[in-house]
Amino acid sequence: MPMSEEEIFDKVKKALVExxxxxxxxxxxxxxxxxxxxxxxxxxxxxxxxxxxxxxxxIPRGELFPDNLLNDPQYVQDGRLTEAALDQFRQxxxxxxxxxxxxxPDVNKITDLFTVQTIFNYVxxxxx
Amino acid sequence: MRWIWIDRFTEFKPGRKAVATKNVSLAEExxxxxxxxxxxxxxxxxxxxxxxxxxILVGQARDFKEKVILAKVARAEFDDIVVPGDQVTxxxxxxxxxxxxxSVKGIVLKNNxxxxxxxxxxxxxxxxxxxxxxxxxxxxxxxxxxxxxxxFLEGGDG
Numbered sequence: 001m002p003m004s005e006e007e008i009f010d011k012v013k014k015a016l017v018e019x020x021x022x023x024x025x026x027x028x029x030x031x032x033x034x035x036x037x038x039x040x041x042x043x044x045x046x047x048x049x050x051x052x053x054x055x056x057x058x059i060p061r062g063e064l065f066p067d068n069l070l071n072d073p074q075y076v077q078d079g080r081l082t083e084a085a086l087d088q089f090r091q092x093x094x095x096x097x098x099x100x101x102x103x104x105p106d107v108n109k110i111t112d113l114f115t116v117q118t119i120f121n122y123v124x125x126x127x128x
Numbered sequence: 129m130r131w132i133w134i135d136r137f138t139e140f141k142p143g144r145k146a147v148a149t150k151n152v153s154l155a156e157e158x159x160x161x162x163x164x165x166x167x168x169x170x171x172x173x174x175x176x177x178x179x180x181x182x183x184i185l186v187g188q189a190r191d192f193k194e195k196v197i198l199a200k201v202a203r204a205e206f207d208d209i210v211v212p213g214d215q216v217t218x219x220x221x222x223x224x225x226x227x228x229x230x231s232v233k234g235i236v237l238k239n240n241x242x243x244x245x246x247x248x249x250x251x252x253x254x255x256x257x258x259x260x261x262x263x264x265x266x267x268x269x270x271x272x273x274x275x276x277x278x279x280f281l282e283g284g285d286g
Contacts, residue, residue, distance in 0.1 A: 019202065041256070042199040042229070046249050049224040049231045061228070 002128040005120075008055075012120050015050035019043055027116055034111035047119070057126050063092070064122050065114065070107065081105035095121035130272050133177040134218065137184075140280035145221045146185035148276075150177050154212035169210040174218075174236055175201060178246045182220035182232040183268075184277050186250045189225055192269045195262060199229070199251040206236065206244040214238050220246075228255045 013027045020037045033039040039047070048059050061067050066089070069075050075085035086102055096113050139147035152159075152169050159167035179198045187196045210216055220234040229251050236244035253262055 021202075042249050042251060045226075045229045045251075046200060046202060046231065049229075049249075052224065061226070 005124065008124055008127065009120055011054045012051070012116065012123055015047060015054050016116065016119070019046040019050050029115065029117040029120065031116050032112050033114045033116070033119075037116075051119070051123060055123055055127050057123075059126075064095075064119070066093070066110075070110070076107055079107050081107060081110070095119075095125060130270065131176075132180065132272060132276075133173055134180050134276065137181075137277055137280060138217075140185070140188075140277055142281070143185075143189040143222065143225070145219070146181050146277075147217060147219045148177070148181040150216045150218070152210055152212055152214050152216060159212060167212055169214070169216070171204070171206050174206065174210065174216060174244065175204050175246065177216065178204075178218045178220060178234065178236060179248060180273075181218040182234065182248060183250060184273055185220055185222060186225065186230040186232065187269050187273075188277060188281070189222065189230070190252070192266060192274065194252040195254055195266055195268045196230075196250045197253050197268065198248060200249040201246070202249060203233075203245060203247040205246075208238060208241075208243040210238050210243075215240075223247075228252055 013024065016022065016027050016033075016037065017024060020033075020039055020043055022037050026037060031037055033044070033047075044065050048064060051057070051064075052059055069085060069088065075082055075088065086098065086105060089096055089098060095118055097118070098113070101109060101113055134148040134150050137146060137148045139145065154167060158170070158173070162168065162170055183196050183198060187194065215238070217237040217240065218234065219237070220232050223231040223233055225231075229249060231247070231249050233245075233247040235242050236246060
């Protein structure tokens with residue numbers, strides 16, 4: 001039986017509360033992991049481990065969060081993501097909502113793409 | 129001299145679990161100031177002791193090829209104090225380990241009674257912090273750390 005959206009969201013929330021030491025009510029769908037919830041780079045790995053355990057899934061490197069993309073000159077030019085990079089995101093990360101970001105793909109705004117909703121979308125696609 | 133806060137391992141199951149003990153003694157100078165009238169083992173040093181137990185477990189799981197650095201203390205709770213004469217035990221288990229990092233959790237005991245819970249993350253720094261360069265030599269696992277665990281590795285899984 002597929003998991004209900006509520007059940008998925010509750011488990012995602014628990015993983016984020018534990019990984020980021022934030023309060024339950026801070027974990028709103030639109031909250032950004034870095035900007036609103038204070039996630040640092042190691043926290044992203046912690047979140048991956050906790051989601052794998054909570055949902056009994058495998059999350060390959062680079063599937064939920066980008067991996068080393070930003071160090072490739074083909075993908076970043078003058079502080080902006082190239083069209084090739086955006087294509088990579090579209091193909092490999094359908095859980096991301098790029099509609100706003102692609103208008104001004106500033107590297108410094110990448111972390112804004114990763115919200116609680118993003119994680120929910122990813123996990124939902126993975127478990128059901 | 130290394131900053132070592134475990135005395136010895138009592139159990140070592142490669143890739144899974146490690147248990148180490150530390151005898152707290154009034155001969156240790158830090159207890160003279162923490163505090164003179166009432167010496168207690170600082171919780172920060174118990175976190176360090178747990179991190180060393182867990183860090184060696186994580187390092188050995190990759191045959192000491194990775195530079196394993198404590199990256200995050202996700203949880204550290206202690207319900208009781210530890211004073212000179214007590215024995216502290218750190219029981220660490222690997223939750224998850226990948227090429228980039230490891231997650232470890234466990235408990236801390238005082239004279240065989242559980243008094244604390246710890247969760248932490250270790251980073252394999254050569255696989256992370258993209259772009260940063262570190263010395264070739266593995267400065268994390270030097271002789272003294274390896275000697276602590278050697279008796280358990282020579283004869284199989286201990």
